[in-house]
Every structure is written in C-alpha cells, then in structure tokens.
Amino acid sequence: MTEPRWLNADERRAWLALLSINTLLPAALDNQLHTAGKVSLFDYNVMAMLSEAEGRFLPMSQLAARTSSSLSRLSHVVAKLEKRGWLERRPHPRDARVTTAHLSDVGMTTLEALAPGHVETVRTKFLDALTERDIHDLARIGEKIVAGLDDDHWILRDTESRP
Amino acid sequence: MTEPRWLNADERRAWLALLSINTLLPAALDNQLHTAGKVSLFDYNVMAMLSEAEGRFLPMSQLAARTSSSLSRLSHVVAKLEKRGWLERRPHPRDARVTTAHLSDVGMTTLEALAPGHVETVRTKFLDALTERDIHDLARIGEKIVAGLDDDHWILRDTESRP
DNA sequence: AGAGCGTGGTTGAGAGTTCAAGTGACGCAC
DNA sequence: GTGCGTCACTTGAACTCTCAACCACGCTCT
Numbered sequence: 394m395t396e397p398r399w400l401n402a403d404e405r406r407a408w409l410a411l412l413s414i415n416t417l418l419p420a421a422l423d424n425q426l427h428t429a430g431k432v433s434l435f436d437y438n439v440m441a442m443l444s445e446a447e448g449r450f451l452p453m454s455q456l457a458a459r460t461s462s463s464l465s466r467l468s469h470v471v472a473k474l475e476k477r478g479w480l481e482r483r484p485h486p487r488d489a490r491v492t493t494a495h496l497s498d499v500g501m502t503t504l505e506a507l508a509p510g511h512v513e514t515v516r517t518k519f520l521d522a523l524t525e526r527d528i529h530d531l532a533r534i535g536e537k538i539v540a541g542l543d544d545d546h547w548i549l550r551d552t553e554s555r556p
Numbered sequence: 557m558t559e560p561r562w563l564n565a566d567e568r569r570a571w572l573a574l575l576s577i578n579t580l581l582p583a584a585l586d587n588q589l590h591t592a593g594k595v596s597l598f599d600y601n602v603m604a605m606l607s608e609a610e611g612r613f614l615p616m617s618q619l620a621a622r623t624s625s626s627l628s629r630l631s632h633v634v635a636k637l638e639k640r641g642w643l644e645r646r647p648h649p650r651d652a653r654v655t656t657a658h659l660s661d662v663g664m665t666t667l668e669a670l671a672p673g674h675v676e677t678v679r680t681k682f683l684d685a686l687t688e689r690d691i692h693d694l695a696r697i698g699e700k701i702v703a704g705l706d707d708d709h710w711i712l713r714d715t716e717s718r719p
Numbered sequence: 720a721g722a723g724c725g726t727g728g729t730t731g732a733g734a735g736t737t738c739a740a741g742t743g744a745c746g747c748a749c
Numbered sequence: 750g751t752g753c754g755t756c757a758c759t760t761g762a763a764c765t766c767t768c769a770a771c772c773a774c775g776c777t778c779t
Contacts, residue, residue: 397672403692404683409711410698415578416624417705454727461579466766468729490727490774509560520567522704527697529566534690535573541685542580548572631759653744653757
C-alpha cells in the first residue's frame, strides 16, 4: 500500500475546471431550455438524437448509447415525452424484445422551434469563450477522454480515420 | 430573425464530447465513491473543499460557490452529512444570518480514507487518457470556459497573473 | 423440445435535485 | 428608531435519477 500520487498543479486545474463546467454548463442550458419550453437538456438531446437518425427512430438501447444514459433513465424520460405526444414507442417487428422510440411530427416541430435558442445558448455559454484553435484542441482532448471512459462510444465511430 | 449559426464540425465534436464526458465521468466517480463509502461525488467535494479551508469551515454561501452549487442543494446535502456526524453547522458569531459548516474530525478521517481511491479513479478515468500537454491545454481551455460562465469563479482567483 | 443464459426493456421505491415560498437578520434612509 | 429592501439561508413539494428486481424474448446446447 504505497502513497497515492496526488494531483500536480495542472492536473488539479484541469480537474477542478472540468468539475465546475460540469455543473455550470448543463445548469445554464437546462435553464434556457426550461424557460423556452419546459424541456431539460437531456430531453432535448433525446429528441435531437432521434431527429438525426434514419427514419427518426431508434431502438431504446441505441438511443441510450447516443445519450450516454442508462436504459432505466431513458425509459422514464421517454415515457414522459410520450405523454406529451412528442415521441411514440413501437414494438420492433422482427425482435419482440426491442422497443423503438419514434419522434412524432409534433415532436419534430417542437424540436425545430427550440433549436435556434439552444444553439445560440451553446455559443454564448460555451463556444464564444474559445478561439477556433481552442475548440479544435478541446474536440481532440475531449474525444480522448471519452475513449478512455468508453472505448467504443458512438461519437468515436466514422469520425476517426481508419488504418 | 435571421437563420441561426449552426455548429461546424469541430464545434459539434467539442460539444458532443463535452456532453458525453459530462454524464460518463461523474457517473464513474460517483460509482467508485459510492461503493467505497456510500458517498456521492458532490458529497465528497463538499468535504474536500472544507478540508482545504482555513480552520476547516466555511460559510454556506462560500461553500456553495466552491462547489458550484445552489444554496438549496447545499443545504439539503449539508443536513444529510451533518446527520452522519461528518459536518457541523454553527451560527456565525458576528452575523446571525450566516451559518458556517465545519468539517468534524470524524469527517476529516472519513475523507482521508476515501481520498486515495478517489484520486486514483480520477487518474484512471480521466487523466491517464491524456498527455502532459493535453492536461495543460485542457486546464487553460477549461478555465476560459469557466470564466465565460461565471467571471469571478473562485478557481480563477490567485491562480491568474495580475496586470 | 426444453433448460439455461444473455439481452432489451420496464417498473417501483428510495435518494437526490430543483423551484418557489418563507424566515429572520442586517443596514440604510428618513 | 422605524420602515423597507436585501442577504443568507431553510423548507417542503414536485420532479428526476438510480438501483435492484423483474419480465419477456431469443439463442444455444443437448
């Protein structure tokens, strides 16, 4: 049992900054989305991921992967969004175990109405503080961290060059 | 009402990576802390911030600032930690409005027992994926983002050079 | 065909978080 | 020294998330 390696100055700065960003940024975005349309950042992302999928639907487990969430969390949220008429759940025709979540037309319209305000907030609260180079570096570093946490995370697919 | 500026490739990569990190990293750390000692990452941070303060106590509002949390959230959590005997609340002697949270000896011991496993997890889940240079860049970029979200955030004090 | 195992998803209970409202105390204006 | 606005919290209710248990289906092996 040896003495643990404590964080040095840069490691500590990086860690504390990430920790703060982690609570402040989602709070700011949640806030904007909630006043704009009683939607959380997570709700928004669920719908956004569906809107980008072929046919605007995905199996629950793939949607969970794309939102980095547990199936349980997703299930509760999809139930809520379904009650609002923005999503619809259907059984998969070939595999009766899987449920697919479909973005409804009303959901799509809602999402489109929310999108401009949301990206604008992403800019003002996040991207505007950075230079083009910062953003490029952050994308690279961020993807490294994601890879360390989940080595076949969906955002790492098709964007990486192959050998 | 002009067309919003959507995200370009790098902006999107940076944003999606941050979003994923944001859910995966705290989950991993919460997990470790919870199995090690039924403590959340936020609980841990509250105690860690107190442990680093002069005299191991801070007014609630300063503690809230240091944990980037709302006073309400903090109040609930401090109540919980107080019930476990790790913290103690005392009225401020000069200003009866303020409550100070003190880390107890038991709390300090608990924190010290948890710390090695926690830093180790911070390393394996986060820092190990990065080079020294990445960490330095991330610290710089991260602090820029924090500054954009809260221009007098505590982590920006004393670490920045002054004019 | 059926036993056993893994997969995909749901559910309910308990823990945690947020939001709005409330309680005192300070401090300044007159 | 009496209002009156602000500050520093606290509280309770509503909502969200997590965790463990559960169900149903598909796959493989015999």
